[in-house]
Amino acid sequence: MTGTINDEAARATWPFVVAACHAAGLDPEGAEPVRIADHAIWAISGEVVVRLTRPGRRAAAHTELRTAQWLADHGVPAVRPALPGVVELPGERAATFWRRLPDHTPGRHEDVAGLLRLLHRLPLPDHLPPLADPAGRARARIEAVRHSSVIDHADMGRLADRADDLADAWRILAAGLSPAPLHGDAWAGNVARTADGRAFLLDLDSAAVGPPEWDLTSTAVKVSTTATIPPAEYERFVAAYGGYDVRTYDGFEVMRDIRELHMAVYAIQTAVDHPHTAPEARHRVACLRSLNGPRPWTWTAVPHPPGRPGPIV
Known part of the structure; x- marks a missing residue:
């Protein structure tokens, strides 16, 4: 060092x-x-x-x-x-x-869609686990930070209850697209775009087999939840994937709510290490408690020092 x-x-x-x-x-x-x-x-x-x-x-x-x-x-x-x-x-x-990788920037949303289109068409691999309970991973993270001072005890309990309710809802999701290999955390920050226009998938540790809608929801929440993607840009994402808009899927609201929970818990986890981000974590929790009006909400980037703040996660 x-x-x-x-x-x-x-x-x-x-x-x-x-x-x-x-x-x-x-x-x-x-x-x-x-x-x-x-x-x-x-x-x-x-x-x-x-x-x-x-x-x-x-x-x-x-x-x-x-x-x-x-x-x-x-x-x-x-x-x-x-x-x-x-x-x-x-x-x-x-x-x-x-x-x-060569010098790069976060990918465009069309890059995410194009890579997901390739990934979702691959044959199911033997080594990937099924995506069984994405709300459960959020629940585990809640328990890991439950006794921190970032969020009060009552609100942490509410988040845990929300995770349990969403886990139940996940188990009875409506049928959608056929199961496929998933990235698991597919958004523009997990795609690198080099100066010559090439795009690469990053952060493969959440890969699994499951409903493709789960990958697509990561970008859709940027419209429905945080309003950080203009409608025209999201339409380009939909077109690059092949025309399917995950917001029309009957189970979208459940997947959206699980993604929102992940984003809120991630902000709490980040604030444990970087206390100056705690106000954003509390803001996200208040939004989930319906204290800040209806969606879309204004969520700002959680910085990752050292270095420049990253995109909204």
């Missing part, structure tokens, strides 16, 4: 980065944090980035590597592993190593 990293969350991940690099036979000298959020991503020498999971996400790291290779075999543009194996770390953490 060169210089002083003026961010507590980044400093906390540094010992794991060092241990992972040494285990993989790489030199961590000169490593720099790229993004410290749900995962800690550091750039190291040799055009390689190391991706460090949160505690308890080791199995997802193994799945992510297998998914990246599977996508390569099928010619889908995505991040590619720099090393074939996972470095296992204490606390059910893991580190993986990836080839660094």
